[in-house]
Amino acid sequence: MDALQLTNVNKQLKGFALNDVSFSLPQGYIMGLVGLNGAGKSTTIKAIMNTLQVDSGTIEVFGHDTAKAEISAKEAIGFVSDTSIFSEAWTVKDINFLMKHLHQSWDEQRFQHYIAQFQLPDDKILKDFSRGMKMKVMLAAVLSRDTRILILDEPTSGLDPVMRDTLLGLMQEYIADGEHSVLYSTHITSDLEKTADYITFIDDGAIVFSKEAFALQEEFCVVKGEAEIMNAEQTKACIGIRKNKFGFEAMIAAKDMHLFDASFVIDTADLDAIIVFYEREKRGVHV
Numbered sequence: 001m002d003a004l005q006l007t008n009v010n011k012q013l014k015g016f017a018l019n020d021v022s023f024s025l026p027q028g029y030i031m032g033l034v035g036l037n038g039a040g041k042s043t044t045i046k047a048i049m050n051t052l053q054v055d056s057g058t059i060e061v062f063g064h065d066t067a068k069a070e071i072s073a074k075e076a077i078g079f080v081s082d083t084s085i086f087s088e089a090w091t092v093k094d095i096n097f098l099m100k101h102l103h104q105s106w107d108e109q110r111f112q113h114y115i116a117q118f119q120l121p122d123d124k125i126l127k128d129f130s131r132g133m134k135m136k137v138m139l140a141a142v143l144s145r146d147t148r149i150l151i152l153d154e155p156t157s158g159l160d161p162v163m164r165d166t167l168l169g170l171m172q173e174y175i176a177d178g179e180h181s182v183l184y185s186t187h188i189t190s191d192l193e194k195t196a197d198y199i200t201f202i203d204d205g206a207i208v209f210s211k212e213a214f215a216l217q218e219e220f221c222v223v224k225g226e227a228e229i230m231n232a233e234q235t236k237a238c239i240g241i242r243k244n245k246f247g248f249e250a251m252i253a254a255k256d257m258h259l260f261d262a263s264f265v266i267d268t269a270d271l272d273a274i275i276v277f278y279e280r281e282k283r284g285v286h287v
């Protein structure tokens with residue numbers, strides 16, 4: 001069963017639209033949502049959380065339509081964004097007290113364990129926490145109740161490298177039983193290369209691709225060489241070509257690799273390169 005499925009989701013906002021957004025995340029996997037600033041990652045996540053009503057299309061969490069069966073869908077979700085959902089006047093102790101009464105599945109011991117692991121004070125009010133500390137409290141809270149999918153909007157922003165690494169480890173532990181899933185947006189593509197099974201790339205409100213991470217690695221390469229020796233067919237194969245006085249650099253589809261002989265250097269394309277070359281091609285930057 002898919003943990004999450006978006007089908008032809010459309011939403012028109014002033015000056016921005018989600019256009020026919022469709023992708024699905026199977027149960028037991030981690031998906032990274034990537035895209036430039038303003039591409040629509042948070043808007044997509046808001047649509048999934050039903051805090052933004054879509055104009056058309058459907059969103060299902062473990063088969064529950066998030067608009068028609070919001071309570072069942074939301075029960076399964078642990079959501080964290082960079083905006084704290086807790087009052088600034090609360091302490092960790094207050095959060096524990098409230099969550100215990102709010103969620104049947106709240107595991108107080110687990111919460112205390114994460115609070116200690118994340119080295120958070122339990123008697124200081126959230127107003128006096130740093131941004132990273134607030135993020136840690138929200139993560140501790142979602143990990144301390146029974147959920148089936150974590151939806152995290154830039155969860156690593158504001159976290160130090162040790163906590164970022166801890167969080168990536170926690171995500172992997174979370175999905176280890178094959179029944180839980182994670183969708184998280186990020187600009188830190190190196191984190192995705194460590195953890196994500198699927199990558200969904202959104203650009204200007206539309207999905208460019210949503211694929212298994214290993215398949216993506218096999219799909220594109222970066223080619224470098226002297227621009228003058230390129231023939232028309234090779235030039236046509238180049239995506240987002242960049243020329244300088246030393247030669248050129250471009251992305252190519254792996255299926256076009258045979259067009260380039262030993263006069264050219266061919267490297268693997270990481271996720272950063274795929275995004276950068278795609279955007280260069282789209283904007284028609286050819287110098």
Ligand SMILES: Nc1ncnc2c1ncn2[C@@H]1O[C@H](COP(=O)(O)OP(=O)(O)OP(=O)(O)O)[C@@H](O)[C@H]1O
Nearest residue numbers: 013014015016035036037038039040041042043044
């Ligand atoms: N309520 C709204 N009304 C109008 N436009 C909005 C609204 N919310 C978001 N937008 C616009 O939607 C676009 C996408 O924003 P979104 O926050 O989804 O991007 P993002 O991919 O999460 O970006 P970033 O990486 O910078 O966080 C932006 O142009 C933003 O101004």
